[in-house]
Amino acid sequence: MLIRARTIKSGSGSGKAVVCSCPLSLLGGIDTATGKIQDGECESKGLSVAGRVLCFPFGKGSTVGSYALYQLKLNKKAPSAIINESAEPIIATGAIISDIPMVDGVDISLLRTGDSLFVNAEDGSVDLPDVVERHVVTNIVRNKGRILLLLRSSRVGSYRGLWAGVSGFIEPGESEDAAARREMGEEIGGGKVKLLRKIEPQRFRDSDTVWCVHPFLFEMPERTIRIDWEHEAFEWVAPKDVSRYPTVPGLQQVVYKLLGE
Numbered sequence: 001m002l003i004r005a006r007t008i009k010s011g012s013g014s015g016k017a018v019v020c021s022c023p024l025s026l027l028g029g030i031d032t033a034t035g036k037i038q039d040g041e042c043e044s045k046g047l048s049v050a051g052r053v054l055c056f057p058f059g060k061g062s063t064v065g066s067y068a069l070y071q072l073k074l075n076k077k078a079p080s081a082i083i084n085e086s087a088e089p090i091i092a093t094g095a096i097i098s099d100i101p102m103v104d105g106v107d108i109s110l111l112r113t114g115d116s117l118f119v120n121a122e123d124g125s126v127d128l129p130d131v132v133e134r135h136v137v138t139n140i141v142r143n144k145g146r147i148l149l150l151l152r153s154s155r156v157g158s159y160r161g162l163w164a165g166v167s168g169f170i171e172p173g174e175s176e177d178a179a180a181r182r183e184m185g186e187e188i189g190g191g192k193v194k195l196l197r198k199i200e201p202q203r204f205r206d207s208d209t210v211w212c213v214h215p216f217l218f219e220m221p222e223r224t225i226r227i228d229w230e231h232e233a234f235e236w237v238a239p240k241d242v243s244r245y246p247t248v249p250g251l252q253q254v255v256y257k258l259l260g261e
Contacts, residue, residue: 001131001210003106005083007121008092011101013081017115018044018052021108025061026068026094035077044113053117054079057108059091069094081119083111083126110205133210135201137180138251139166140258141188142196143220146236147255149245150187153232163235163245165254167213176214184218188234189226193218199257204250213250217258 020042024030029039035050042056049072059065069091072078082095087104095102101121111117111128118127141148149163168183170176177198184190197217204211223236237245239259242252 001128001133003110003126003128005103005119005121005124005126006087006105007124008082008084008087008102008104009095009100010121011081011099012118012120012122013053013079013101014116014118015052015080017055017111017113017117018047018049018079019108019111019113019115020044020054020056022056023058023060024056026059026065026072026091027062029061029065030068030072032068032071032075032077035072035075047113048077049079050077051080053081053083053119055083055106055108055111055117057085058088059084061090063090063093065090066094066097069100070098073098073100081117081121083108083117083119107203110203110210112205131205131208131210133203133212135170135176135212135214136167137170137176137183137214137216138164138254139180139184139216139218140255141166141184141193141218141220142259143223143236145238146223147239147242148188148220148223148225149235149237149242149247150227150231151233151235152248153230156230159248161246162248164248164251167248170214180214180216187228187230191220191222191225193220197258202250202254202257204253206249211249213254215254215258 035048082102084104170179202213
C-alpha cells in the first residue's frame with residue numbers, strides 16, 4: 001500500500017514502525033541516551049526509536065525538543081525517518097538539523113507498531129508492503145429519518161454477523177458511482193431511490209487491510225426492500241442508535257459524516 005505524503009526533510013529511510021497515537025514531546029518523551037520512549041501516554045512506551053520509523057500526530061513541548069532529536073542522532077539512537085500527521089516547527093527543525101527524512105500529511109491511525117515502512121521523502125510517499133488497500137462503497141439508505149442496517153450472513157467472506165450499510169467492492173474499471181448503484185440493485189432490489197450526497201473516501205485499518213470506503217447517502221420513499229444471500233436480516237434504525245449495533249469498521253463514522261450529525 002502506498003500513501004502520499006508531503007516532504008518536510010528530503011531523503012529516505014526504512015524500518016519497523018514505532019507508533020504513538022498521541023502527540024509526542026522529544027524533550028523528556030524520549031531518552032536521548034537509549035532512544036527509548038518515556039512518554040507514559042504513548043502506547044509504545046519502552047520501545048526504542050533507534051533505526052525505526054517514528055510515527056506520531058505532531059510534536060508538543062519545548063523548542064529544545066529539536067536539539068533532543070539532534071542528540072539522538074549524535075548518540076546513534078535516532079529514528080531512520082519520521083512520519084507526522086501535521087508537522088510543526090519543533091519536530092521539523094529537529095529533523096532538518098539532524099538530517100532525518102521526514103514527511104507529514106499521513107493518517108497515523110492507519111499505521112501500526114511493527115509495520116514495515118519505507119519512507120521516500122524525495123517523492124513524498126510512504127510504502128507499507130505488507131498492507132493491502134481495498135476500495136469499497138458503502139451506501140447509507142434513509143427513509144423518514146431512519147437508516148437501513150443489514151446483517152451480514154455467514155456466507156459472505158468477511159465481517160460475518162456484523163451490521164453494515166449497502167456495501168461491496170468496486171470492480172476493476174468501475175467508478176464508485178456505478179458500484180454504488182450496482183450494489184443497491186443487488187443487495188436490496190433497487191427500487192426508486194434518490195442520491196442525496198457523497199463524501200470523500202474514509203479509510204479504516206483492520207489487521208493487514210486498509211478499507212478505503214466511498215460513502216453515499218440515498219433516500220428511499222418506502223421501506224420495502226428485498227435482501228439477497230449476503231444478508232440475514234435488516235432493520236430501519238435511528239442514526240443515533242447505530243452505536244448500539246456491532247458493525248463493520250467505521251460505519252458509525254460514515255453515518256455521522258454523511259448526515260452531518
